[in-house]
Amino acid sequence: MSARHRFQSFLYHTSFTFFILILSALMVGSAWGLGEQAWRTDHQRRWNVFALVAAYVAFLIVSVMHVWSRVFSVKKVLRSMPKPYMPTKNVDVPRRVSDLIQTEYSRTSVIAHLAQATTGQQEGWGRPGTKWADVHFRTYILGTLDEMRNILHPDYSHAPPTSLQPLIDATANFPPSEPDGKPDPLRLFVASYAKILERARYAAKEPTEGDAEAVHSVVGLVRGMVDLRTAKRDAAAARAAPSSATSSAQPSREPSGSHAPHHRGRSRTLGVSFGGVELGAKPPLHQSSW
Template identity: 30%
Template sequence: LGISAYDIIRNAKDKEYYPYVYIASGSYFLTGFVTVLLGWCRLNLVKNALANIPKSSMPIKNRDLPNSVFNLITGELTRVSMIAWTGEPKPEDVNLPGWGRPGSDFDDIHFKSSMINTFSLIEQTALKKNSSLKRQPSMSVQRYIDLLIEHRVIDRGLGHAYVEGYERARFSEDEVPQEQYTEFMKLVLQLLRRLGYNGD
């Protein structure tokens, strides 16, 4: 195209057909300009079309795919959805470590906190039984239980078992399982009975 244009313009110029020179030059310039303009417009059109596609959109609709492929994809999506739904935990199955299972006798009980709080009940019960069993502010749980043992209010084995369970709950980073909590509370109940606790 460039050689043909050059030949036409040169021949017209040699023969001094200047109007033809202008016409030929203008025609080829206009053709080139229109070609570049159309290419640029097409490029922008494609870029805008791509930019307008939602990022989460996938061409998996019936109109986008052959029927066999569309049916395969929708079937797999349905199967995956069913698996996800059946594997999703139900509210009654959710059980956080260290907490009572919802709907059970231990509902909304944090085992560690409950075990730690038993000491104040033991202290209050012992004080009601004997005012001389008042705990000093600097006295540890271990020392106070030893005091109760010294006053023969509780026996040594029961007291030491309580301290062991209490300190495990108080200082361990691990949550307390329900079985351990149940056994500890049985121990607390025995201890309170020795102290004369009547539930008031």
Template identity: 25%
Template structure:
């Protein structure tokens, strides 16, 4: 804006001059000198404010220090205490209470602060590790692979309900919902999915324990039996 105003004033001075030129035009010189003084004065004011601000900041104590009761008037300390208590009360009352966010567990419940989608997807590596202890040649886990396909080798080991569905079927449906559904999982869906996870873990852990016990018995049976000690009689 300043440059534009200078240009307009210069053009006005040229148009009103007898010679219609910038050469030997006293008005142009006066206008230029005034704007130079304005710029210089503005720079000086900015420098002065900068120095004043710097000096004020230098006087501020940089280290934090706890103020005791005797270091300030009682009225000031009481005011600070009241304001602090009021701020703390406002912050506490502002915290949402009994608010259920979609896809999260209800506050003050067993699923509090649990994100259903993330918690369910985190069970995949655990089940894969457990299944690999039963079947060492379990295929490698691939991204976005169906659980029915990945755990196909343990499917015959799982029980089935009256509808002919195993926990793996319910788990596969829940994983697909958690992966690709636009909406968040409900608490009921999460409970069904985690029930399927627990059922699968129970079967796999029982098989793993049975395999370990069988290996131990086989190892003990293969050890040589010490001959009886000769009689001293």
């Protein structure tokens, strides 16, 4: 505060005290003069003193009532004001202060209006009304790293904790059941996930909804492929266990001397009779008559 403002404030506050002292002196002087004049009047001394005292008592009562009404009305107005009320109008503060407040308020309002989203979407955040509403894409993408580590169980003994190469190398622990010589799709998915994660970590540009959707899909695919390959590997190990146990045991052989019993007997010719003649039987011998 400058010296001029301090001087004006001093005059503003001391003027009230000065005028109160002047009014008090005038009131006391007038009361003293009137009282002395009334006292010197012999035939109406008592009446004059009574009238003078009554007038001053009435004056004091009216003054106190007026002051009390003003205090009560001011307190009532202050209580009716909302608590967050701030004196910004020219009736509450000096005009220059009020103009400065209005100028800054207008400038702040314009900045706030320009900062609002006009397309219904803010960069790096999900659009309202979609499944990505109120989702920060960078935070979501970086938050999936723990889930991928729980799925693949990478080895970080020879790599820094921030490296993603162990995550890609961990796909070798889940080889396909029938290799066809082509690149492993699991490794390709994890490599694409690592690229998106690297961009979310270090890129100045905010990730898009497509990046978040791709990460969501890749995590689901990787989990499904790992579970499927793990189940196939466990099933193959379960089938291989009984066969190995059987091959390790000695095979049992049947005794060579056991043959079916051989029955000797005359062969009988079976015939079928057709028209009184037995087919397949030897014809009867006819004796010639001599």
